[in-house]
Amino acid sequence: MTFELRIFEREYSRGYHAWDHLRFAVVDLNRSKSYPENFVSMLPMRIDSDGKIPSVFTKFFGNKSLKTARGLLTESLKKEHGSEIKAEITRRLSLLEPNPLIYIKCPVCKKFFQTQKERARRQKICPECMKRFEKRINRKVNYEKEISGF
Numbered sequence: 001m002t003f004e005l006r007i008f009e010r011e012y013s014r015g016y017h018a019w020d021h022l023r024f025a026v027v028d029l030n031r032s033k034s035y036p037e038n039f040v041s042m043l044p045m046r047i048d049s050d051g052k053i054p055s056v057f058t059k060f061f062g063n064k065s066l067k068t069a070r071g072l073l074t075e076s077l078k079k080e081h082g083s084e085i086k087a088e089i090t091r092r093l094s095l096l097e098p099n100p101l102i103y104i105k106c107p108v109c110k111k112f113f114q115t116q117k118e119r120a121r122r123q124k125i126c127p128e129c130m131k132r133f134e135k136r137i138n139r140k141v142n143y144e145k146e147i148s149g150f
Contacts, residue, residue, distance in 0.1 A: 002029040005043065005072040007085055022088050026057065026072065043069060046095055070096055 006025045024043035031038040041056040047066050058065045070093065077089045103112045106126040113126040125133070 003027070003040065003068070003072060004029055005076040006035060007076065007080070007089075009085075020084075022085065024092070043072065043092075045092065066096065 004027050006027050008023045008025065010021050010023060025035075026040045026043055027035065027038040028040050029038060041060055044055045044057055047055075047058060047069055057069070061068045073089050073093050073096070077086060077093070080086055080089065101114055103114055104124065105112050106124075106129055108125055108129040111126055111128075115123045
């Protein structure tokens with residue numbers, strides 16, 4: 001089976017706003033030469049290694065899906081000429097790269113630690129210092145309850 005990536009540009013509009021959207025289709029050149037007959041699947045933005053919700057692409061290629069996606073994108077990067085399309089291909093290639101481990105220095109104890117939250121607010125204080133801080137808050141709340149008589 002010989003696979004290739006076909007890129008289609010589609011224009012969407014909502015009211016007076018219009019934007020272009022690029023769709024990446026994986027096709028098998030051994031099936032047929034024309035597009036609808038040789039369609040395999042759409043190339044997803046991200047290929048999750050945990051496999052919670054596998055895409056059709058991941059189901060079809062299995063363990064080789066990440067390697068296949070990189071190969072298809074690098075081949076199409078060499079073939080394409082448009083600057084918008086090349087920019088989108090490089091963006092998708094960067095999405096396939098694993099995120100490097102980021103270590104942050106705790107301002108309280110000056111130790112380096114790895115954050116557990118990736119997308120939401122970055123954690124700035126290490127978990128050990130957070131536990132100590134929570135204990136202080138709990139003591140303060142309990143003390144205020146004792147004074148107020150509740």
